[in-house]
Amino acid sequence: MASLSFVNVCKTYKNGLTVVKDFNLDIKDREFLILVGPSGCGKSMTLRMIAGLEDITSGELWIDGQLMNMTSPQSRDLSMVFQSYALYPHLTVYQNMAFGLKVHKVPKDEIEKRVGRAAEILHISHLLDRKPSALSGGQKQRVAIGSVIVRQPKAYLMDEPLSNLDAKLRSQMRVELAKIHRELGATIIYVTHDQVEAMTLGTRIVVMNSGVIQQAASPNDIYENPVNKFVAGFIGSPSMNFFPVWVARRGEKICLEFGKNKLIANEICSKRLVEDGYVGRRVYLGIRPEDFHEEGPEEQKILFDVEMKEVLGAEILFHGRINREEICVRLSPNVKAEPGERLPVYVDMDRIKLFDMDTEQNIIYV
Amino acid sequence: MASLSFVNVCKTYKNGLTVVKDFNLDIKDREFLILVGPSGCGKSMTLRMIAGLEDITSGELWIDGQLMNMTSPQSRDLSMVFQSYALYPHLTVYQNMAFGLKVHKVPKDEIEKRVGRAAEILHISHLLDRKPSALSGGQKQRVAIGSVIVRQPKAYLMDEPLSNLDAKLRSQMRVELAKIHRELGATIIYVTHDQVEAMTLGTRIVVMNSGVIQQAASPNDIYENPVNKFVAGFIGSPSMNFFPVWVARRGEKICLEFGKNKLIANEICSKRLVEDGYVGRRVYLGIRPEDFHEEGPEEQKILFDVEMKEVLGAEILFHGRINREEICVRLSPNVKAEPGERLPVYVDMDRIKLFDMDTEQNIIYV
Amino acid sequence: MDSVITTAAKEINRDELEKLKRSATQKALFRRRAGKFALVIVNLAMSIFVLLPLLYAVSIAFMPSSELFTTEMNLIPGNPTLENFRQAMVKIPLNRFIVNSFFVAGCITFGQILSCSLAAFSFSFLDFKGKNLLFMVVMATMMIPGEATIISNYLTVSGLHWLDSYNVLIIPYLTSAMGIFLFRQFYKSFPISLYESARIDGCSNLRFIYSILIPLTKSAIGAMAVYTFINAWNMYMWPLLVTGSDRMRTVQIGIGMLDSVDSQSISMMIAGVVMIIIPSISVFIAGQRQLIRGMFSGAVKG
Amino acid sequence: MNIKTFVKKAGPYVYMVPAMAVFAVFLFFPFFKTIYLSLYKTNKMGQAKLYVGLLNYADLLNSPSFFNSLLVTAIFVVIVVSVSMLLGLIAAVLCSKTFPGIRIFSTAYALPMAIASSSAAMIFKIMLHPSIGIVNKILGFHINWISDPKYALACVALLTAWLNSGINFLYFSAGLSNIDETIYERASVDGANSIQRFFFLTLPGLSPIMFYTLVVNIIQAFQSFGQVKVLTQGGPGESTNLIVYSIYRDAFFNYRFGSAAAQSVLLFLIIMILTLCMFRLEKKGVSY
Amino acid sequence: LSGCAKQTGTETNSASSPAAETQTTAAQIAESSDSPKDTTITFWHSMGGVNGEAIDTLVKKFNKENTSGITVEAQYQGSYDDAINKLKSAQIGNMGADLVQIYDIGTRFMIDSGWVIPMQELIDEDHWDLTQVEPNIAAYYTVSGNLYSMPFNSSTPILYYNKDIFTKAGIADIPDSLPGIERIGDDLINKGGAGEVISLGIYGWFFEQFTCKQQAYYADNGNGREDAATAVDFDKNGAGVKTLAAWKDLSDKGYAPNVGRGGDAGLADFSAGKAAMTLGSTASLKQILNDVNGKFEVGTAYFPKVSDDDKGGVSIGGGSLWALNNEDPAKQQAVWKFVKFLVSPESQAYWNSQTGYFPVTVAAHNEAVFKDNIAKYPQFKTAIDQLHDSTPQSAGALLSVFPEARQIVETEIENMINNKGTPEDTVAKMAESINKSIEDYNLINN
Numbered sequence A, B: 001m002a003s004l005s006f007v008n009v010c011k012t013y014k015n016g017l018t019v020v021k022d023f024n025l026d027i028k029d030r031e032f033l034i035l036v037g038p039s040g041c042g043k044s045m046t047l048r049m050i051a052g053l054e055d056i057t058s059g060e061l062w063i064d065g066q067l068m069n070m071t072s073p074q075s076r077d078l079s080m081v082f083q084s085y086a087l088y089p090h091l092t093v094y095q096n097m098a099f100g101l102k103v104h105k106v107p108k109d110e111i112e113k114r115v116g117r118a119a120e121i122l123h124i125s126h127l128l129d130r131k132p133s134a135l136s137g138g139q140k141q142r143v144a145i146g147s148v149i150v151r152q153p154k155a156y157l158m159d160e161p162l163s164n165l166d167a168k169l170r171s172q173m174r175v176e177l178a179k180i181h182r183e184l185g186a187t188i189i190y191v192t193h194d195q196v197e198a199m200t201l202g203t204r205i206v207v208m209n210s211g212v213i214q215q216a217a218s219p220n221d222i223y224e225n226p227v228n229k230f231v232a233g234f235i236g237s238p239s240m241n242f243f244p245v246w247v248a249r250r251g252e253k254i255c256l257e258f259g260k261n262k263l264i265a266n267e268i269c270s271k272r273l274v275e276d277g278y279v280g281r282r283v284y285l286g287i288r289p290e291d292f293h294e295e296g297p298e299e300q301k302i303l304f305d306v307e308m309k310e311v312l313g314a315e316i317l318f319h320g321r322i323n324r325e326e327i328c329v330r331l332s333p334n335v336k337a338e339p340g341e342r343l344p345v346y347v348d349m350d351r352i353k354l355f356d357m358d359t360e361q362n363i364i365y366v
Numbered sequence C: 001m002d003s004v005i006t007t008a009a010k011e012i013n014r015d016e017l018e019k020l021k022r023s024a025t026q027k028a029l030f031r032r033r034a035g036k037f038a039l040v041i042v043n044l045a046m047s048i049f050v051l052l053p054l055l056y057a058v059s060i061a062f063m064p065s066s067e068l069f070t071t072e073m074n075l076i077p078g079n080p081t082l083e084n085f086r087q088a089m090v091k092i093p094l095n096r097f098i099v100n101s102f103f104v105a106g107c108i109t110f111g112q113i114l115s116c117s118l119a120a121f122s123f124s125f126l127d128f129k130g131k132n133l134l135f136m137v138v139m140a141t142m143m144i145p146g147e148a149t150i151i152s153n154y155l156t157v158s159g160l161h162w163l164d165s166y167n168v169l170i171i172p173y174l175t176s177a178m179g180i181f182l183f184r185q186f187y188k189s190f191p192i193s194l195y196e197s198a199r200i201d202g203c204s205n206l207r208f209i210y211s212i213l214i215p216l217t218k219s220a221i222g223a224m225a226v227y228t229f230i231n232a233w234n235m236y237m238w239p240l241l242v243t244g245s246d247r248m249r250t251v252q253i254g255i256g257m258l259d260s261v262d263s264q265s266i267s268m269m270i271a272g273v274v275m276i277i278i279p280s281i282s283v284f285i286a287g288q289r290q291l292i293r294g295m296f297s298g299a300v301k302g
Numbered sequence D: 001m002n003i004k005t006f007v008k009k010a011g012p013y014v015y016m017v018p019a020m021a022v023f024a025v026f027l028f029f030p031f032f033k034t035i036y037l038s039l040y041k042t043n044k045m046g047q048a049k050l051y052v053g054l055l056n057y058a059d060l061l062n063s064p065s066f067f068n069s070l071l072v073t074a075i076f077v078v079i080v081v082s083v084s085m086l087l088g089l090i091a092a093v094l095c096s097k098t099f100p101g102i103r104i105f106s107t108a109y110a111l112p113m114a115i116a117s118s119s120a121a122m123i124f125k126i127m128l129h130p131s132i133g134i135v136n137k138i139l140g141f142h143i144n145w146i147s148d149p150k151y152a153l154a155c156v157a158l159l160t161a162w163l164n165s166g167i168n169f170l171y172f173s174a175g176l177s178n179i180d181e182t183i184y185e186r187a188s189v190d191g192a193n194s195i196q197r198f199f200f201l202t203l204p205g206l207s208p209i210m211f212y213t214l215v216v217n218i219i220q221a222f223q224s225f226g227q228v229k230v231l232t233q234g235g236p237g238e239s240t241n242l243i244v245y246s247i248y249r250d251a252f253f254n255y256r257f258g259s260a261a262a263q264s265v266l267l268f269l270i271i272m273i274l275t276l277c278m279f280r281l282e283k284k285g286v287s288y
Numbered sequence E: 001l002s003g004c005a006k007q008t009g010t011e012t013n014s015a016s017s018p019a020a021e022t023q024t025t026a027a028q029i030a031e032s033s034d035s036p037k038d039t040t041i042t043f044w045h046s047m048g049g050v051n052g053e054a055i056d057t058l059v060k061k062f063n064k065e066n067t068s069g070i071t072v073e074a075q076y077q078g079s080y081d082d083a084i085n086k087l088k089s090a091q092i093g094n095m096g097a098d099l100v101q102i103y104d105i106g107t108r109f110m111i112d113s114g115w116v117i118p119m120q121e122l123i124d125e126d127h128w129d130l131t132q133v134e135p136n137i138a139a140y141y142t143v144s145g146n147l148y149s150m151p152f153n154s155s156t157p158i159l160y161y162n163k164d165i166f167t168k169a170g171i172a173d174i175p176d177s178l179p180g181i182e183r184i185g186d187d188l189i190n191k192g193g194a195g196e197v198i199s200l201g202i203y204g205w206f207f208e209q210f211t212c213k214q215q216a217y218y219a220d221n222g223n224g225r226e227d228a229a230t231a232v233d234f235d236k237n238g239a240g241v242k243t244l245a246a247w248k249d250l251s252d253k254g255y256a257p258n259v260g261r262g263g264d265a266g267l268a269d270f271s272a273g274k275a276a277m278t279l280g281s282t283a284s285l286k287q288i289l290n291d292v293n294g295k296f297e298v299g300t301a302y303f304p305k306v307s308d309d310d311k312g313g314v315s316i317g318g319g320s321l322w323a324l325n326n327e328d329p330a331k332q333q334a335v336w337k338f339v340k341f342l343v344s345p346e347s348q349a350y351w352n353s354q355t356g357y358f359p360v361t362v363a364a365h366n367e368a369v370f371k372d373n374i375a376k377y378p379q380f381k382t383a384i385d386q387l388h389d390s391t392p393q394s395a396g397a398l399l400s401v402f403p404e405a406r407q408i409v410e411t412e413i414e415n416m417i418n419n420k421g422t423p424e425d426t427v428a429k430m431a432e433s434i435n436k437s438i439e440d441y442n443l444i445n446n
């Protein structure tokens, strides 16, 4: 398995468009790295550069201590699930999965064994003789995964490999991928839009935006300690609510005020705000939907107007407004509010985030 | 807009494979119908039959009171997002989106207006001059959605239209789709794997398995009252836990026993079990992960061995076993158990489901 | 779960509905069949139009020559005869010629497909300096009139002592700009991600060409192979110039040998023409399988 | 430059070696010789004898006969290319959907290419014969097709178009088979009827191959020759004296290799310029 | 004499004091008797179809019967044009034949080329009796008293007519001139029911024959026989205009519609029974009879004169055999032996019977095969008579650029028939173009 290292990697298109900017990242051996970011931010491009499918405009890419910028894809010994599957239309599912092994001159019975096993894992054993054109979308995607996991390359690159699978299969696949990672000690670089995948699978998450790395950290860290407003808003679903608030000193307490609502900051926050001179200025307050509770002390209460209610089985999402700011609140199904009502909710002040108005950096990031 | 009706529709492939079996469904005008089911169960095929891309082997398809089996796709006045996008590679994004309007001879400025609006909604205004080959996966998908929503056909067919979008964009798109549905009064038939989409968008959900409709009902109904074990297990993520249990009479109470665990059924359950003669027989007990609590009465307690812990930000998933049965429990982040520990959890007995051992039908389905 | 339609349907009685349904289906089926039928008719007309000269040639080949020289209508031979074919067979060693032609044309076809697909692969999948220039050079070769090079080429091959051998018939034709160009155009619409996928799978370029590219561009190769084969089959000037003996000669020269300056027997010549078309037709029919629709369907998303 | 970079840089050229080697020996070398010859007057054996500079070219550009050849060739090319491409395209579209007998029909459409141009010319010569020819008999005309300057060129051109339609059919069929089926599906759901699908999808989808066919057809039409030799020998008058035939005549009959070489070079230039123009157009008109 | 003739002269001189000559011959004979299996000679010909078959038979016969171990490899080299072109390239590229068959109009080119051994040398060496060869045929290939090549397949043009039509029209006298044809034209059409009077292919050879018929020269320098021609003569001596005027007359009156270019262009109309007459080579006789297949009776007559008082004859066409100088005396001897065999009465009689070409040796007339053939095809008698009635003076022109000249003549006649000019203009244009070619040719090649 392999470690990878990006040094100032940039990718610019002929038309001057820069898709990946100044990318610096070390990926350790056996890491399960998750790449996330909004659609079009350059995730696939990054994978493609690692694979050698795109020339690196500037910067260096090292794999296992070797400079790889000029190495051809087939000499890199990687393996990739394409976002677009890229199955060979003239080969059967079996042949598709066996192709990479055949190219590497793996003996026939070994191929058979590995493909058989992969097909079982992916529940596609009954499809082995079909051509891709006779498969459903999810089945194609599983074949694409299959042709990757049969191999044991230096690193696996996976571009949204589970996007077309149903929830159940997806969670099974998650388990299988985790197993592969554990058992083979594989280095995996994984692009996904699924928050659950990102949070559960990865040893580290890299959040990108417009080709720039925003934060690279463990899932928990990313969730608890987003480096800036973008990361905070991007990770977590439904995403964090942001309000511009005034930081005001009310007696001993530091208050966060917006409209008629006043929240009293906890100690750590207060300290930071005072130290960094935010008192009297406006900052962004970020509260995740699940950090609202039905009950709590009065000083954490805010009122909001319910506009819509989404019942999700285990919980209810209330969409509404506080002073024209849209807000989403996640409460337990016991709460019986209807659209049109004004609902009091209580903010878990230990879990709020605060961001600078201009730089959008997290103020209390530790 | 249109109403649709399937009467005994079957689809059999030349090789004898039946992909859709005896499909009976009425879709009312303005309905937002969600099709869900495991990968390969025939969802796309159903959409394709509606669109006229696949011949219906037997049965009838009515649209707005007219038999449509033999009508050619272009006369059906529908509009479809393909799972594989199916963008025209030689046209720009703008032209792709304008195509359907152009063939319907919509005036040029009207086309421009509608495409412009759709592009804005989908955040692809800056890509209008590109060819699909220069787009990222999610951007392609948005173009595919765009070329559908610019039109006002009898019904919209959408095959996993949001699968390659990030969570944030996806929730924005959800809102937009809901708006389109509301404003245009459109009939929408929508395939998805995303539980959230299914639960929030649809006025009705149809759960399919191997080409057969399992249940067609409102999202809430499907969640609360799954008709059988399959639906119960399929809807909800992480999915419901199932244990085979003995139904035993212990004094006045009806008990559900498995291993050393004993749960006392509530009144309704008990009544049904007794009436239907399940006492002394085995049934499946189904409990959703979120129906476990950290605290509760002793008679609802079961013990399970934690094997894995997934921290998802707002909650924690514990994976483990009760008597060799795998189980997944969703608890609040306050619970501080680690893998290897034995954790007591309390079952919300009002929310359990019971399924017949043989037919797998829900016993207390109302 | 009753909708408007089914309730409405229930109101009219079921028989009537069945009838309605059947008639609708029948109408649609009829329309479909009529469409197919029309297609066949149009095709029939078109193919007769295209084939007329050939059919007429076949008909002439069966005519005694006296029947040809008449001002009356003579579409179909009145007294069909095989004499013309027999004569043609007797006059020239056609078998040997056909074997030669087959061998030569086969080698040329194979060689061209190989060299052209390699070069076209490089032109469309790889990036290198001077690509456009080089491509223009290749294109330019197509524009050099054959008459302008034939004499020099003759001198070249005679200098190499290749005259009157298979070498001389085959080697100068082992590649063609047209083939390179054709393949390049086809590769343009080839889903690039398949190439990428193969490369990541550790596939070398050569392997990609033979296990992915060639199977997937069968239709282009089919067209090209048929064309090359038939062109090679139909070569006249060059084989005439560089071969001397009947051992090496090819079928077109055979046709020439049926043509005698002062006493042309047209029907016999046509019989010869018809006879040598037959092998080329068989090649075509064999190659036709490749022209299947929808090669790339379902390969990639988007 | 280290080895890896070198291999990466050299790789693309390696694939060209077989093709380029053959080109160099059998096309470029003789063509340069041709250019050389075009500056000379040659003796009856085609050997350069007398250096005349550009005189051969000057002679050509002053000769009405050469301009006649150009004009005739231009008309010929236009007829041949348009008719043969149209025939091929119609045939390919007719055969793009399966129906009973498709094999037979598609064989029929491709068949003209199986005939050598001179053989085809022989067949046409009989068919077009004013008194025994089947064409006059069927149509009831008494037209002297190939000896009448009004018709001769059209006849030769149509014969050539017929011959070329076979391969065009194959090219177009192959091109059709390369268009992804799903975009047709989407278009039909979008409400496009078959005519719209043809114009909006099929034609653009065919455009790379259409471009190829156009270029190749033009080049080939410029170079067709066997049929003229058999059918009209450039006559009546000079009404079918295509450039290549004129080159052939000068080189092989008239002992004027110099002039033939000059004509070859000019022909080359004409085709070259045309092709360059077409490649310019490709950038604009051809999708993908 | 031309420089080329001189050149060949010197070549022979170098080896030709009589003593030396006999020596060489002796040595050669010795050599060939030592190793009789040695010599293989290559014979290039342009005979396709029936004719090619006949050649193959003759060659096979020779290979079997000759005792000096000579093997002849006969190789078909395409049409006359193709063959001469191939010879050109082959001579540059040194892959040669030993004996080639070249058409009549290639004669001057071959003489000038310097590649050949004049047949006369071989004849002289062997003291072969040249008078065996039909003098009117030999005359064509004789320049300054030297026979350069051995005539082999010779023919003359004759007039073919449809006896049935003539009988129906009540015409007994077969016309012997173009005006004569014109006179009976209406009768043939109206009474005889002919579709056209004469199907007259536009063929340069006919034009040359019409010139011969007028006893006029086609080219200067004694028809190109005393020295290489420097210009055409038919424009100056009026023969061209006369011919074309008569031709155009026929065509204008609709008696001779345009049936296309080439020697065989007119045959189809005739064979189909549409045309009452046609002009064609004697060698076409068999095919015509075959094509007509008894639909009507075919008659033959002399090639028509241009005006009634012309006194000339016809010249021959076809091909002859040229020995190439490969500087190998053994091969030369073998070639000569083979040529002798080919022109032997026996071979010629066979040749004539198979192909319809004249027997070039007079003695062939005594062969039974020949007699049988004449009996079977009495029409052929006309051709023989016509040839005998002709004189060596009508031998016809030699011109280095003959192939081109023919093309020019045909093109211009075609133009004239299509009403693009008077006969005078036409002749002037012909002369101008041909003279220019001659000039060019002489400039470069001498």
Ligand SMILES: Nc1ncnc2c1ncn2[C@@H]1O[C@H](COP(=O)(O)OP(=O)(O)OP(=O)(O)O)[C@@H](O)[C@H]1O
Binding pocket: A133, A134, A135, A136, A137, A138, A139, A164, B013, B017, B019, B037, B038, B039, B040, B041, B042, B043, B044, B045, B046, B083
């Ligand atoms: N040409 C074919 N021949 C045979 N079976 C086919 C063919 N095309 C599709 N199938 C099968 O039909 C079934 C239904 O396919 P469909 O595309 O409708 O699945 P789906 O429900 O959309 O699945 P997914 O969620 O994976 O897209 C699949 O099991 C597939 O394998």
Ligand SMILES: Nc1ncnc2c1ncn2[C@@H]1O[C@H](COP(=O)(O)OP(=O)(O)OP(=O)(O)O)[C@@H](O)[C@H]1O
Binding pocket: A013, A017, A019, A037, A038, A039, A040, A041, A042, A043, A044, A045, A046, A083, B133, B134, B135, B136, B137, B138, B139, B164
């Ligand atoms: N050929 C091209 N020319 C110009 N820009 C391109 C080209 N190909 C891709 N891009 C742009 O590069 C950016 C990055 O693309 P990439 O495929 O890496 O996105 P992504 O992060 O994978 O997005 P998604 O989640 O939608 O797949 C996109 O904005 C895309 O529009």
Ligand SMILES: [Mg+2]
Binding pocket: A043, A044, A045, A083, A159, B136, B137, B138
């Ligand atoms: Mg991507």
Ligand SMILES: [Mg+2]
Binding pocket: A136, A137, A138, B043, B044, B045, B083, B159
């Ligand atoms: Mg699907």
